Amino acid sequence: MKKDIILAGVGGQGILTIATILGTAAIKRGMNLKQAEVHGMSQRGGDVQSHLRLSDDPIWSDLIPYGSADMILSVEPLEALRYLPYLKEDGWIISNSTPFKNIPNYPPEEEIYREIKKIPNYVLFDADTLANAQKANRSMNIVVLGAAITHLGFSQEEIEEAIKAIFAPKGEAIVEANLRALLAGIETK
Amino acid sequence: MPKLMLLGDEALAQGALDAGISGFYGYPGTPSTEIIEYAQKSKQAAENNIHRTWSSNEKTALEAALGMSASGKRAMVTMKHVGLNVAADPLMNSAITGASGGLIIAVADDPSMHSSQNEQDSRYYGNFAMIPVLEPGNQQECYDMAFYGFELSEKYHIPVLLRLTTRLAHSRSGIVTKEPIPQNEMRKPEDMFQFMLLPAIARKKYQHHLELQKDFMRESLNSPFNAYKTEASSKKLGIITTGLAYNYLREAFKGEEIPYPVLKIGQYPLPEKQIHQLYDSCDELLVIEEGMPVVEEQLKGLAFPGLKPIHGRLDGYLPRTGELNPNLVAKAFSLPDTIGRPVPEIVVGRPPALCVGCPHSDTFLSLNEVMAEYGRGHVFSDIGCYTLGFMPPYNSINSCVDMGASITMAKGASDSGLFPAVAVIGDSTFCHSGITGLLDCIYDKANVMIVILDNATTAMTGGQNYTGYGKLEDICLGLGVEKEHIRIFVPLKKNYPEITQIYKEELAYNGVSVVIARRECIQTLKKKNKMETVE
Known part of the structure; x- marks a missing residue:
């Protein structure tokens, strides 16, 4: 298996946590992994992305070449569009539809949605509301991850196991909230 | 393991x-x-x-x-x-x-x-x-x-x-x-x-x-980090890669065998013997390196006529500036480029910005009130989160050059007659390279107002400790700033009347003033609060 994933969002929205969960599950399978992160000035409310590459074969570049990502996994709809040049022809966009508006010229949501819907394979849904419904307000990122895992070839159990391992130090309540968030995402069609 | x-x-x-x-x-x-x-x-x-x-x-x-x-x-x-x-x-x-x-x-x-x-x-x-x-x-x-x-x-x-x-x-x-x-x-x-x-x-x-x-x-x-692959189906081109550029080369050829000889460099000085072998055995060379064309320049030296072509960042095979990526490297070999859909026109930039609740925000907005009558071009600044004070809605500062340069540039500008001359510098940057500049100001009794943004951390890089924490007033006093011209305020909206008064008084003083804007970074504060909840 080989999966190249662009994780997108705004600094502080939790895309690195998604990367850590997917990475943990991939390593458990014995896959190779490279994950390029963004640190520094861009993290201050700017757009951030992470290139996550998982493969059974050796991985060379830390960066995903243009036109070859299997998925753009975005916790914010405008950010999902920013990385379209990386997406391959039959790649998927999985994106939260709730905008994060910290710029004065944020485009109208309807226009953003229209652009996302031009991509043949997409899942666009309100992950914020689903997270809140699960009383897991801070786990919107995990809801988005939930919607992606079957497209990435991971099982619910594999991801649950990774979540338990990663969030265990933060206590049972946080683990449970994230597991509920994951399930809410998985059930999204 | x-x-x-x-x-x-x-x-x-x-x-x-x-x-x-x-x-x-x-x-x-x-x-x-x-x-x-x-x-x-x-x-x-x-x-x-x-x-x-x-x-x-x-x-x-x-x-x-x-x-x-x-x-x-x-x-x-x-x-x-x-x-x-x-x-x-x-x-x-x-x-x-x-x-x-x-x-x-x-x-x-x-x-x-x-x-x-x-x-x-x-x-x-x-x-x-x-x-x-x-x-x-x-x-x-x-x-x-x-x-x-x-x-x-x-x-x-x-x-x-x-x-x-x-x-x-x-x-x-x-x-x-x-x-x-x-x-x-x-x-x-x-x-x-x-x-x-x-x-x-x-x-x-x-x-x-x-x-x-x-x-x-x-x-x-003999380095284990340098490798010279001589077997190749074509000697039209010899390739030199440095550091991680080798990965982009392999990626560009999709992990397949590279048809040309490749000299992979991970240790310098450049192994001259292998470079000569590569040069002698190939028609042309291509240098792929992350950063500036250090190796390419070294190989080219002076471009004597009759020299075999050496390609790289200097002749447009690769861009002169910026990071490499697999696509740029593929293009250098005229391999088919892969590119997905274009970014839709509605996508606008989302530049970094000061966080909501950032103390710098209040320091800048109150400073703007006082500086409005002088117009722009009076506030020298430095390296840190507060460099974002250049962006709207603040537009408060007009320089960012190197660590500590705010104070010394303000001094030089004041020496040449600029009034007012203001420096805005972070607490950690001040301790890094601002202290000696402040001493210059005191030595010359320069007419400057230095605003130290004391958020108790090195914020831009994620909140590291710094050596002068808790000692800023003592440092300024020790260097010779007069006690009555070391002023401290808490950058909060409710304090604007007090803050602008302090700025005005210190601008009016013909000498060195240090104004300390003291409120903890909102990010490190959040982190601390989170830790306490977990514990």
């Missing part, structure tokens, strides 16, 4: 810990910060009592590391590329004194300027100082080069420069670790002349340094 998933920075730190390091020194700077942060979080480092606190700046850090090396122990100093400018003095001179215990100068370059003022290439400094340079191509090499670098350093008593770049520093992958080895014993230098660069001694030592060059060359030729 299970693989550790580490950033390039972290892999280097873990490698140094396993290779018996006794001390890390450095000043935070993207993309190098995580080397020391990793050591600070490491249980292994704590158990072995490894030095790993931050230094005031890169110069003090390199000097301390040199002192540890002089005492026989292994030391590493870490910084970003522009930090090496600050540490250039001890760099150039430690090349002549040499080292005793292994000394690695780890510098992380930032091509494409993701978080920097420029994209200078530290390999030029390596050539300038004539010391061996290591350039890892992946996370495993980051780990392995810590061992190798210390050994090389001790073998020739020479500091070794290790150059990282953003993509490797901040990319994570699995690494295999080795059995840790113990630290060196402390020992005084055997040669009392070694660190004495009096001219008569320095001349001899410089001669010795020149003689070492052939040894460094031989080490490069």
